[in-house]
Amino acid sequence: MSQIETGLELTIEKLWENKKYNTLRDVMSTMQAANIAYVLSVLPDNAIAPLFRLLPKELAADTFVEMEADMQEKLIKSFSDTELKNVLGELYMDDAVDLVEEMPANVVRRILAQADPEMRNSINELLKYPEDSAGSIMTTEFVGLRADMTVAEALREIRLTGTDKETCNTCYIIDKDRTLMGAVSLRTIVMAQDDQEMKDLMEDNVISVTTMEDQETVARMFSTYDLNVMPVVDGENRMIGIVTVDDAIDVMEEEATEDISKMAAVTPNDKPYLKTGVLEIYKNRIPWLLLLMLSATFTGMIITGFEHTLSASIILTAAIPMLMDTGGNCGSQASVTVIRSLSLDELHFSDITKVWWKESRVAVMCGITLAVFNFVKLLIQYSSFPNYVMASATICITLALTVVLAKLVGCTLPMVAQKLGFDPAVMASPFITTIVDALSLLLFCTIAGMLMPGLV
Amino acid sequence: MSQIETGLELTIEKLWENKKYNTLRDVMSTMQAANIAYVLSVLPDNAIAPLFRLLPKELAADTFVEMEADMQEKLIKSFSDTELKNVLGELYMDDAVDLVEEMPANVVRRILAQADPEMRNSINELLKYPEDSAGSIMTTEFVGLRADMTVAEALREIRLTGTDKETCNTCYIIDKDRTLMGAVSLRTIVMAQDDQEMKDLMEDNVISVTTMEDQETVARMFSTYDLNVMPVVDGENRMIGIVTVDDAIDVMEEEATEDISKMAAVTPNDKPYLKTGVLEIYKNRIPWLLLLMLSATFTGMIITGFEHTLSASIILTAAIPMLMDTGGNCGSQASVTVIRSLSLDELHFSDITKVWWKESRVAVMCGITLAVFNFVKLLIQYSSFPNYVMASATICITLALTVVLAKLVGCTLPMVAQKLGFDPAVMASPFITTIVDALSLLLFCTIAGMLMPGLV
Numbered sequence: 018m019s020q021i022e023t024g025l026e027l028t029i030e031k032l033w034e035n036k037k038y039n040t041l042r043d044v045m046s047t048m049q050a051a052n053i054a055y056v057l058s059v060l061p062d063n064a065i066a067p068l069f070r071l072l073p074k075e076l077a078a079d080t081f082v083e084m085e086a087d088m089q090e091k092l093i094k095s096f097s098d099t100e101l102k103n104v105l106g107e108l109y110m111d112d113a114v115d116l117v118e119e120m121p122a123n124v125v126r127r128i129l130a131q132a133d134p135e136m137r138n139s140i141n142e143l144l145k146y147p148e149d150s151a152g153s154i155m156t157t158e159f160v161g162l163r164a165d166m167t168v169a170e171a172l173r174e175i176r177l178t179g180t181d182k183e184t185c186n187t188c189y190i191i192d193k194d195r196t197l198m199g200a201v202s203l204r205t206i207v208m209a210q211d212d213q214e215m216k217d218l219m220e221d222n223v224i225s226v227t228t229m230e231d232q233e234t235v236a237r238m239f240s241t242y243d244l245n246v247m248p249v250v251d252g253e254n255r256m257i258g259i260v261t262v263d264d265a266i267d268v269m270e271e272e273a274t275e276d277i278s279k280m281a282a283v284t285p286n287d288k289p290y291l292k293t294g295v296l297e298i299y300k301n302r303i304p305w306l307l308l309l310m311l312s313a314t315f316t317g318m319i320i321t322g323f324e325h326t327l328s329a330s331i332i333l334t335a336a337i338p339m340l341m342d343t344g345g346n347c348g349s350q351a352s353v354t355v356i357r358s359l360s361l362d363e364l365h366f367s368d369i370t371k372v373w374w375k376e377s378r379v380a381v382m383c384g385i386t387l388a389v390f391n392f393v394k395l396l397i398q399y400s401s402f403p404n405y406v407m408a409s410a411t412i413c414i415t416l417a418l419t420v421v422l423a424k425l426v427g428c429t430l431p432m433v434a435q436k437l438g439f440d441p442a443v444m445a446s447p448f449i450t451t452i453v454d455a456l457s458l459l460l461f462c463t464i465a466g467m468l469m470p471g472l473v
Numbered sequence: 474m475s476q477i478e479t480g481l482e483l484t485i486e487k488l489w490e491n492k493k494y495n496t497l498r499d500v501m502s503t504m505q506a507a508n509i510a511y512v513l514s515v516l517p518d519n520a521i522a523p524l525f526r527l528l529p530k531e532l533a534a535d536t537f538v539e540m541e542a543d544m545q546e547k548l549i550k551s552f553s554d555t556e557l558k559n560v561l562g563e564l565y566m567d568d569a570v571d572l573v574e575e576m577p578a579n580v581v582r583r584i585l586a587q588a589d590p591e592m593r594n595s596i597n598e599l600l601k602y603p604e605d606s607a608g609s610i611m612t613t614e615f616v617g618l619r620a621d622m623t624v625a626e627a628l629r630e631i632r633l634t635g636t637d638k639e640t641c642n643t644c645y646i647i648d649k650d651r652t653l654m655g656a657v658s659l660r661t662i663v664m665a666q667d668d669q670e671m672k673d674l675m676e677d678n679v680i681s682v683t684t685m686e687d688q689e690t691v692a693r694m695f696s697t698y699d700l701n702v703m704p705v706v707d708g709e710n711r712m713i714g715i716v717t718v719d720d721a722i723d724v725m726e727e728e729a730t731e732d733i734s735k736m737a738a739v740t741p742n743d744k745p746y747l748k749t750g751v752l753e754i755y756k757n758r759i760p761w762l763l764l765l766m767l768s769a770t771f772t773g774m775i776i777t778g779f780e781h782t783l784s785a786s787i788i789l790t791a792a793i794p795m796l797m798d799t800g801g802n803c804g805s806q807a808s809v810t811v812i813r814s815l816s817l818d819e820l821h822f823s824d825i826t827k828v829w830w831k832e833s834r835v836a837v838m839c840g841i842t843l844a845v846f847n848f849v850k851l852l853i854q855y856s857s858f859p860n861y862v863m864a865s866a867t868i869c870i871t872l873a874l875t876v877v878l879a880k881l882v883g884c885t886l887p888m889v890a891q892k893l894g895f896d897p898a899v900m901a902s903p904f905i906t907t908i909v910d911a912l913s914l915l916l917f918c919t920i921a922g923m924l925m926p927g928l929v
Contacts, residue, residue: 047678048678049678049680049698051697051698051699172663175660175663175664176663176664179660179663179664180664184660185660185663186642186659186660186701203642203659203660203663204631204635204640204641204642204659207628207631207632207635207641207659207663208631208632208635208636222503222504222505224505239722240719240722240723240726241507242505242507243507243719244719245642245701245718245719262701262718262722263696263699263700263701266695266696266718266722266725267696269722269725269726270696270725270817273729274813274817276733277732277733277736277809277812277813278809278810278813280733280736280737280809281736281805281806281808281809281810281901281902282802282805282806283806283809283810289814289817289819289820290810290811290814290819290820290828290831291814291819291820291824291827291828291831295831295834295835295838298810298831298835299835299838299839302803302806302835302839303838303839303842303843305802305806306799306802306803306806306839306843307842307843307846309798309799309802310795310798310799310843310846310847311846311850313794313795313798313799314795314850314854316791316794316795316798317791317792317794317795317854318791320787320790320791320793320794321787321788321791324787324790327783327784327787327790328783328784328787331776331777331780331783331784332777334776334780334783334790335772335773335774335776335777336773337776337793337794338769338772338773338776338793338797338910338914339766339769339770339772339773341794341797341798342765342766342769342772342797342903342906342907342910343762343765343766343769345801345906346738346761346762346765346903347758347762349737349738349902349903350737350738350739350758350761350762352737353733353734353736353737353739354734354737354739354746354754355746356733357730357733357734358745358746358747361726361730361745363745363746363747364745364746364747368747371747372746372747375746375747375751375754378751379751379754379755379758382751382755382759383755383758383759383762386759386763387759387762387763387766390763390766390767391766394767394770398770398773445737446737446805446902447798447802447805450798450801451798454794454798458794
């Protein structure tokens with residue numbers, strides 16, 4: 018929730034405490050549903066149901082949709098059967114399905130009992146679509162017109178059936194067996210002559226998706242084609258429903274959050290942070306931490322094998338954190354850039370040689386810059402230590418090579434992961450860091466062996 | 474670009490080589506503008522302008538808008554003045570402004586010369602709004618109606634002026650000095666009786682933003698309030714333009730990409746990866762790498778001071794990468810989760826004690842789990858080394874404390890950064906890792922000194 022009028026929570030709480038119900042009704046009627054839902058969420062629990070009852074019917078339903086699941090549950094438990102029936106009657110089908118998906122079983126039973134038979138059937142139909150499919154986010158309420166309807170007939174149909182539909186801005190032309198023929202905007206209908214027919218006005222080149230399409234692909238198409246609504250068809254091109262842009266936006270935000278979570282080695286979770294339990298957060302994080310910790314066993318083994326050199330030159334040991342962090346940072350710069358481009362569909366596996374060529378040049382430039390800076394720094398910092406020139410050279414040559422390796426590993430792994438059908442977002446900083454750590458330590462040993470043979 | 478019909482590029486290229494211009498015109502007329510722009514982008518340069526000329530006027534303009542800036546520039550250079558005038562005449566004002574912002578100066582001069590005087594004035598007006606403001610992404614083309622218009626009059630006005638507007642689905646009621654009074658949807662107008670007046674149909678509680686509002690806030694409001702279009706007003710509530718949902722979606726994607734870039738210590742860049750030059754990528758990455766590398770000087774100094782202990786027990790040295798990586802991973806799990814919640818406006822600075830309490834409990838659970846696993850692993854792995862029990866205990870106690878520290882630092886810094894007016898996304902993995910590295914090494918020295926006093 019955001020952009021809340023500051024202080025309105027306090028006004029409403031005060032009005033509530035002073036039992037100014039008429040004023041409350043008037044104030045809340047001027048507010049946006051999302052804001053009312055927010056204000057109710059910060060008020061004492063016993064105020065929610067009575068305040069909700071003050072809202073006009075339609076605003077009440079809109080507010081209900083904007084609430085978090087736990088508040089919806091509390092409210093439903095306080096509803097009489099008639100109240101529940103009223104709220105359900107005002108919901109769009111996709112919101113009703115969301116509600117059923119999020120409530121516990123006993124609440125779902127009450128909802129289904131109070132929904133009218135038509136809604137109950139639709140809910141059951143929609144629940145069959147797999148999670149994350151177009152079918153699971155669509156609504157079945159759209160305006161369908163016939164190709165031979167005139168503008169006058171179409172307007173009559175829209176006036177008759179349009180009130181309950183989520184949108185009338187785009188109407189769909191379907192034939193007798195519900196095959197999708199085309200789309201026509203309300204604006205086109207309004208602009209046309211009364212006797213023109215839909216088949217002459219409609220756009221017949223309509224972008225549609227099937228019910229089983231991945232919701233992320235659907236959301237991406239809204240952005241690519243600048244859509245406000247998208248028709249959803251079954252395998253035989255029969256029109257089943259529509260996805261509206263507000264639901265596509267929710268999917269985009271969800272998917273971006275998922276990518277970001279995976280990049281930080283956290284199992285994604287669609288609940289807001291403050292509403293997520295400690296145990297759940299722990300479960301989302303600990304497997305990755307364990308896996309990454311155990312894979313650090315390799316770096317430990319490399320260091321153990323490198324014992325004599327390290328104990329002979331503390332300068333080398335002291336450089337380990339810098340080498341590892343710089344390698345990790347370089348790798349994650351490359352991997353995260355590539356992951357984001359993949360998920361925006363700007364980059365495909367076929368571009369891999371272009372990516373290598375670009376990253377190699379960037380890597381050489383970064384590697385040389387960092388190595389030169391660091392060499393000067395080390396010479397000044399350690400001038401009183403034995404072997405400091407060769408140790409500094411060892412560190413900086415390793416550094417430059419690590420940067421190149423890290424960038425190449427960082428850009429390659431996400432692309433390969435996607436090619437193999439995994440989510441590239443998992444191949445971000447934490448995994449890249451672990452791999453690059455081991456590689457850079459191996460390089461470090463090898464180069465030290467060549468430049469400082471006396472120590473090994 | 475995405476969801477491209479596979480192989481259509483090849484068909485079009487072949488038709489082009491065989492000079493089948495009529496067929497090409499027919500095929501391209503059935504395609505979506507975004508797809509034509511994509512196909513043109515992969516065809517040879519000399520095919521672009523001739524193919525573009527085959528497109529019907531309106532589709533040509535839509536395709537032009539979907540192109541990348543470098544292709545638009547090539548195309549404009551090949552246009553005659555009349556062709557340029559035609560394309561400009563079909564553009565919506567916000568697309569024209571985007572074009573002017575992206576083209577080099579000599580192309581801009583040609584564009585302004587060919588734009589009609591009204592468009593030239595609007596472009597110049599719109600260019601004055603700061604980048605990233607609502608004014609910079611709005612269009613001035615909306616349908617304005619008067620409060621005393623009847624439905625019949627309103628429909629007449631919409632038919633008269635609606636053709637050139639980006640959307641008619643929502644019309645705005647403005648008074649004589651253009652003050653925003655309310656909004657009415659085309660659907661409501663169509664559903665109403667011919668003699669009803671706008672003032673009785675309009676929603677007078679309209680969400681609007683001022684021209685100077687940050688575009689990220691505007692995009693967030695689209696998501697919070699499920700909007701398709703948002704009116705933009707000046708400081709005196711006079712209506713200046715509208716932002717449409719497609720532009721809001723572009724802003725959301727841009728902002729998510731920016732956040733993700735910053736989290737990986739890369740300066741954000743709004744060009745697609747493959748279109749960004751090597752030098753530019755280098756410049757976006759190297760300052761952060763240098764800064765982070767130099768700040769690793771501290772970890773180096775800590776290790777130097779810790780020399781005797783480390784050279785006496787290789788087990789301790791071998792644990793450094795594991796400690797640092799685990800600390801970094803724990804910190805970035807917490808920081809990235811908090812950063813995303815902040816940018817979705819689900820979390821505010823006032824929640825900081827809740828966040829601490831939650832993260833402390835998660836951290837203790839993660840810390841204990843990791844320490845126990847690792848202790849068992851170390852006892853088995855190093856059973857032949859001297860002092861292996863105390864060394865393992867030192868490592869695992871440090872590990873548990875590092876996890877707790879990392880989680881607390883990770884959740885606190887982004888919140889403090891936002892409170893101080895900085896972008897919290899910068900406080901992600903790389904910075905957290907650098908800070909946590911130093912803290913965990915200090916802990917390591919201290920605990921080794923307490924548990925293995927003989928070594929120090």
